Amino acid sequence: MYNCVMDDTLNKDDIERAARAIREADRVCCLTGAGISAESGIPTFRGKDGFWAGRRAEDLATPRAFAADPEDVWAFYLWRRQLLADKVPNAGHTALADIERSVDHFTLVTQNVDGLHRRAGSERMIEIHGNLLLDRCTACGVEVMRTFDDVSDEIPYCDACGAMMRPGVVWFGEMLKPKDLYGAQAAAEASDVMLVVGTSSLVQPAASLSFWAKSNGATVIEVNPDATPLTAAADICFPHGAGAVLPAIASRVFD
Numbered sequence: 001m002y003n004c005v006m007d008d009t010l011n012k013d014d015i016e017r018a019a020r021a022i023r024e025a026d027r028v029c030c031l032t033g034a035g036i037s038a039e040s041g042i043p044t045f046r047g048k049d050g051f052w053a054g055r056r057a058e059d060l061a062t063p064r065a066f067a068a069d070p071e072d073v074w075a076f077y078l079w080r081r082q083l084l085a086d087k088v089p090n091a092g093h094t095a096l097a098d099i100e101r102s103v104d105h106f107t108l109v110t111q112n113v114d115g116l117h118r119r120a121g122s123e124r125m126i127e128i129h130g131n132l133l134l135d136r137c138t139a140c141g142v143e144v145m146r147t148f149d150d151v152s153d154e155i156p157y158c159d160a161c162g163a164m165m166r167p168g169v170v171w172f173g174e175m176l177k178p179k180d181l182y183g184a185q186a187a188a189e190a191s192d193v194m195l196v197v198g199t200s201s202l203v204q205p206a207a208s209l210s211f212w213a214k215s216n217g218a219t220v221i222e223v224n225p226d227a228t229p230l231t232a233a234a235d236i237c238f239p240h241g242a243g244a245v246l247p248a249i250a251s252r253v254f255d
């Protein structure tokens with residue numbers, strides 16, 4: 001029995017419909033965004049606290065910003081790494097990991113770079129925008145996964161070729177890794193249920209995954225307190241936080 005305290009504002013019939021759709025699905029794809037980590041205390045991109053030193057994250061997460069002032073952008077990512085160091089997965093992350101264990105073909109596609117899904121136990125997942133603790137060489141592409149204890153205050157240099165390292169994330173204006181993008185597209189297009197949690201559905205190509213799933217006949221379930229460009233196309237909408245909705249759904253998937 002999955003222990004979950006039902007939030008009495010949730011629509012119980014919709015919870016039941018969503019759980020049944022997942023239970024009966026052969027393939028489930030889940031797309032998450034910054035909103036699922038909001039309840040772990042991590043600022044979302046477009047929320048009121050999505051700024052750093054008065055500037056928008058989106059203006060700093062670009063190759064142009066890094067080329068113009070690598071130290072400035074490095075300091076931004078260092079701040080985000082330090083912010084993340086004492087954060088833990090919340091009930092929404094944990095519920096997704098539990099649902100993954102009860103579904104034969106479950107693929108989690110996350111836009112988040114905070115690593116909280118993996119720490120919550122998710123395994124079959126694609127981090128399509130990279131990972132905050134990954135450093136990548138600007139020249140030879142060598143990647144080094146850091147721990148919170150060995151992140152460098154200064155920009156590190158590649159052990160293999162001596163070139164400057166950079167954060168191992170996908171910046172605005174950069175291509176996603178083809179294997180990640182194709183894996184995510186395949187999972188979305190093959191899904192019977194597309195669970196979309198905590199994303200404004202504004203960033204491409206991630207946001208298109210939900211519409212591709214829909215056009216291939218998937219039942220689209222959206223979990224987001226705010227309306228998004230996906231809301232009108234979703235089959236079931238939960239205008240609530242992921243931390244309440246996902247455990248409620250998970251508790252009914254198992255019963």
Ligand code: BV8
Pocket residue numbers: 032033034035036038039044045046047050058061111112113129130169170171172173174175176197198199200201202203204205223224225226228240241242243
């Ligand atoms: C690409 C890693 C093509 C970095 C991120 C000009 C040139 C090239 C491309 C473009 C261009 N103009 C536009 C584009 C496309 C661009 C794009 O989509 N821009 C947007 C802003 C319009 N996309 C790209 O650049 C992508 N690459 O297109 O390449 C190309 C082709 C040829 C040659 C070269 C390139 C790359 C996009 C990846 C960018 N990197 N992250 C880092 O983290 O520092 S994206 C960044 O945004 C994060 O990953 C974040 O997750 C993601 C999406 O945002 P959300 O996750 O949705 O977060 P947001 O704050 O927006 O929303 C949170 C939601 O949660 C809200 O709706 C809120 O209501 C909800 N919420 C709040 N609390 C809760 C909650 N929900 C549930 N529970 C709660 N408790």
Ligand code: ZN
Pocket residue numbers: 137138139140141142158159160161162163
């Ligand atoms: Zn190198």
